Amino acid sequence: MPSRRKTSMFASAFCTCVSSFVVICVVLATPQWVSSDVRFSRTNSTVTVSLTYGLFSGTCEQFVDAGLLVSEKTFQGECCARSRSLNVAIIVVLVLALLSSLLSSGFTCTNAVSNPYQTFLGPVGVYTWNSVCGDSFCFLTLIAMILFPVNVQGNSLSQELAQGCSTSPQTHLGSKHNYGYSYWIMLLILFLNIASLVIIYFYDHARYSKKKEQERPIENAPKDVILF
Numbered sequence: 001m002p003s004r005r006k007t008s009m010f011a012s013a014f015c016t017c018v019s020s021f022v023v024i025c026v027v028l029a030t031p032q033w034v035s036s037d038v039r040f041s042r043t044n045s046t047v048t049v050s051l052t053y054g055l056f057s058g059t060c061e062q063f064v065d066a067g068l069l070v071s072e073k074t075f076q077g078e079c080c081a082r083s084r085s086l087n088v089a090i091i092v093v094l095v096l097a098l099l100s101s102l103l104s105s106g107f108t109c110t111n112a113v114s115n116p117y118q119t120f121l122g123p124v125g126v127y128t129w130n131s132v133c134g135d136s137f138c139f140l141t142l143i144a145m146i147l148f149p150v151n152v153q154g155n156s157l158s159q160e161l162a163q164g165c166s167t168s169p170q171t172h173l174g175s176k177h178n179y180g181y182s183y184w185i186m187l188l189i190l191f192l193n194i195a196s197l198v199i200i201y202f203y204d205h206a207r208y209s210k211k212k213e214q215e216r217p218i219e220n221a222p223k224d225v226i227l228f
Contacts, residue, residue, distance in 0.1 A: 005203070006111070006112075006203065007112050007113070009199050009200070009202070009203040010108050010109075010111040010112035010199075010200075010203070011108075011112045012199050013108040013112075013196045013199045013200050014105060014108040014109045014112055016192045016193070016195045016196040016199070017101055017104040017105040017108055017192075017193075017196055018101075018105050019192050020097075020101040020104075020189050020192045020193055020196075021098060021101040021102055021105060023185055023186075023188050023189050023192065024094055024097055024098045024101060024189060025098070026182070026185065027094060027182055027183075027185060027186055027189075028055065028091070028094055028095075028098075030054055030181075030182040031052065031053055031054035031055075031056070031057050031058050031059075031182070032052065032054060032180035032181055032182040032183075033053065033054040033055065033148060033179065033180055033182045033183045034051075034052070034053065034148075034152055034158070034177055034178065034179050034180060034183065035050070035051065035052045035177070035178045035180060036050070036051045036052075036152070036158035036162070036175055036176065036177045036178075037049075037050050037051075037175065037176045038050075038051065038158055038159055038162035038172070038174075038175045039172075039173040039174050039175070040162070040166065040170035040171060040172055040173060041170060041171045041173050042170045042171070045064055045065050046064070046065055046173070047062060047063070047064055047166065047170060048062075048063045048064075049061070049062050049063075049162035049165050049166060050062075050063065051158055051161055051162060051165070052180070053075070053161065054182055055087060055090060055091055056076065057074060057075065057076050058074070058075055058161070059072070059073070059074050059075070060072070060073060060074075060075060060161065060162065060165035062165060062166060073165060075161065075164065075165065083151055083155045083157045083160065086147055086150065086151040086155065087151060089147060090144050090147050090148055090151070093140045093143050093144045093147070094140070094144055096136075096140055097136070097140040097141060097144075097189065100136050100140075101189075101193075104196065108196070108200075138190055138193070141186050141187075141189050141190055144186060145183070145186055145187075148183065149179070152177060153177065156175075158175055158177060159172055159175055
């Protein structure tokens with residue numbers, strides 16, 4: 001059975017990995033990535049389409065002039081091929097991060113309840129894997145956080161979706177975007193993974209220091225005692 005210190009530290013690392021897994025699931029599932037107000041002009045009136053959407057779905061409301069609500073509906077990924085391809089790329093990146101966090105959870109859980117004799121399952125393997133995952137998490141999360149604004153503002157995704165919600169052809173006047181909690185909580189994934197790495201590093205450092213202290217009495221013992 002593992003020591004109490006090892007169990008507590010790897011249990012903490014397991015909790016951070018599971019938390020990362022849960023956060024990624026929330027990011028994928030919630031449609032609060034961005035809220036956009038897209039303004040159009042048409043004959044004798046100004047139309048504002050308010051959008052709130054994520055990777056899979058969203059809602060739109062159409063207002064005329066002084067805030068009169070004309071229509072409200074839900075949409076499901078109604079975008080062009082270029083915008084859709086970037087959307088799929090973001091989903092793939094987040095799914096890869098999800099699988100990495102799941103595998104890290106398995107490694108840390110195994111070490112919290114047992115002392116695996118295989119090197120790749122032990123603390124060294126967990127530390128190595130979590131280091132690799134840490135770089136992967138940072139890279140994948142940053143890629144997702146870059147691709148989504150590129151899709152929204154570079155590919156005019158909000159304008160395109162707003163035109164799909166509108167009932168008649170209009171001239172685009174301007175857009176305003178506010179990124180929601182589904183987007184910003186991806187930063188939490190980075191902090192959770194760093195916390196997991198720190199926990200495992202301190203355990204590995206303490207284990208190494210203890211091993212050195214156990215070897216020191218033999219190194220400092222008189223030669224005749226060692227020969228005896």
